[in-house]
Amino acid sequence: MDRPPIVEMKGISIEFPGVKALDDVDFRLFPGEVHSLLGENGAGKSTLIKALTGVYQLDSGTILVEGEERRFRSTAEAQAAGIATVYQEINLCPNLTVGENVMLGHEVRKRFGIDWRATHRLATEALAKLGLGGLDPRRPLSSISLALQQLVAISRAMVINAKVLILDEPTSSLDAAEVAALFRIIRQLRDEGVAILFVSHFLDQVFAISDRLTVLRNGRFEGEYLRGDIDRATLISKMIGKDLDALKALGSSQPTAARDRSATPLLTAVGIGRKGALQPTDIDVHPGEVVGFAGLLGSGRTELARLLYGADRPDSGQVLVNGEPTHLHTPADGLEHGIAYATENRRDDGIIGDLTVRENLILAVQAGRGWARPLPRREQDEIVREYLTMLNVRPADPDRPIKELSGGNQQKVLLGRWLATNPRLLILDEPTRGIDVGAKAEIQEEVAQLAGDGMSVIFISSEIEEVVRLSERIVVLKDHHKVGELVNGPEVTAQQIVELIAEHDDSAEHAPLSEEAA
């Protein structure tokens, strides 16, 4: 590829209060190429996109577009320069028609107002270019499927003559046939010379569509590779930041499972699933056992946890607690059966920001008692003292609003909230994400300790070696279904799990793999 890059970002740094979101990151985008941006959650992919499209301002670094230094102050400016973005949550107006959405801001004008006939004709042409000639531009957008809406969003980008098209998780809500159709269009645009920046957590899709890959990790540039030059396992190890040898070396100190699995499990799920979230899955958890869920973000690990807790209603399958069939339809049901779920998303699903540390700590216990039986002050004080000390929360001031605490300390308070309910099964979803190394070790020790005391734990983490170190049994998930289950032992390595995840999926789900021009 000897053409000059259409976009070149050099030494990009962006700092948010207390966090370096991007640290000296380089990125280039060539015309006529699909370039995938890869990295774990929080690696800085979205931040980089937002830096390019003018949502965030750079703290340092330069952006060259067609060789000229640019600094966009808004997405409108970036669009005017030919950079269009199609987000995961489609940014169109569902109450307008398809044609209005395609042409919004570019309507054809005549002397009195808008020439709707000409506008719709242009919209039809734009849609036809993407093979959507049959779609009536007068239909309301909300009446067509999500996949079609995605394509409408791309048509809209093409109307503004975008030279750079950014697709952020475009396939997350599409089925296999829709993905194939989308990929056809992406290839067509690429062959017309559009530069495409593709972000997806489906590795198979990334390998199917990309010409070039850039990996970010913890806000740093990890490497840029041509698709043919790197294999999946290496790519995953770059994303999670452990080299292959280190991954292999791990797994010497992990728990060996000498557990009797003939007894009644604490929790059994048979064929539990939910459309669009998780394909029917079986799982057992025995008393005092630590079960790890390994898998990348979006693999179904959080979806499974939510079904086991009752946060979402399953539409297939059955959950048994101590052998008894149970219906877990709300989180309150989960708590009543001794299941607690510390969520992955601390801000939206965890803390009640304006309430104090004390109120946040006692909330789940109080919810279990109902509002009419308030927890006596003395018992509140006991819970507060016990967990603030045990989890080493700083500052240890129970009457401060929780939103004033650091992320790691909020996480500890939330852990305390769940422990205070005395659960028999504690589900920890990414409990160590976004917190410093010291707090991470404390939480890992805590998990081992709890299991030693007889509590069952489901441990979910993107850091595979962490799962291997803590779990007796490892359930591996990928693309919304369980792909394997390993009983941990000296022979089990993180590498083995990475290979399970990286393994080719021949279930016809990723048909576009077969035809590739390269």
Place this chain on the structure above:
Amino acid sequence: MNNRARSWVSGVVRRQYFWGIVGILVLLMLNTIKKPDYLAITMNPATGNLAGNLIDILRAAAPILMIAIGMALVIATGGIDLSVGSLMVVAGAVSMEFLKAAGDASSVGAMLGALGLALALSGILGAVNGVLVSVVGLQPFVTTLVMMLAGRGVAKVITSGQNTSASNDPFRWIANGYLFGLPAVFLIAIAIVVLVSLVVRRSALGLMIEAIGINPQASRMAGVKPRGLIISVYTIGGVLAGIAGVFAVSSAMTVDVSRTGYQIELDAILAVVIGGTALIGGKFSLGGATVGAMLIATLDKTVVFLGVSSSATPAFKAAVIIVICLLQSKRVRTFISRRRARGTPPPRPVEPLPVRKEEVPA
């Protein structure tokens, strides 16, 4: 002034409803300027009952006080209740019809029956609001807007469109009687405010209302069941509106189906906002709502006393309220304290408000 006293004073000043109290005092001062003996309170030597403008304000404050307390709870859950005025008139209508049918002008039993019927009916209508919001999932604004229209319709059906009057002395006593020299209606209202505050703060109701108002999703994940809570809160709001309706109709023993409780929901929302509860829900202050309600009552009386022409009344009211809201706003307060910190310099051209840098999400 020593340090402790100073920090106490600054604590009071920082309270959201501080400016509501200032507003009440300023209005009373205005009235005193117009008529120096405005604040005078006289005692009827025969009965020991107090009389005067202040006493009138207390009496007038009772219904709005009830409505404001209920509204504060509903708003804290992230909702709103526009139907309170209509629930008032339903309660008023049903009690008047019952008393008229009972006939006996001195029966305490009839009074209790009317009271029970009024509160039960308004409570049921409040519960209907709650069910529509929490079970059916309608927006609170739309739900209670419909109830606002339907309620007044129900009241007209109950009275066959007439402004029904009745006579029953025990019922009349509620609005016009005295206890310990003070208007009974005000004492009853304050007792109910105290009771509601105790129930809300001594049980875990307040905590849970705030939790679902601040972050409904996280509250659900923590096992809070929002359904029952929301139904209870709208039911409490309905019962309080019913009490306000009884207060309103018992003073003249007549229900005016088109005027009773008309637009009181707007006054109540203002009272809640002046009291420092944000309309987006979350932390609430019943004390603040009480101050807000007292301010609205004082304002209503002042408008009449100052002889503001009835056509200018809404504008005058709006002007007073906007000033208080401005004084409460964070931006204006930062601006004022910054100017004060610079000392009070000779008049300078007013500087534009500093443009705050957009906060970046972490």
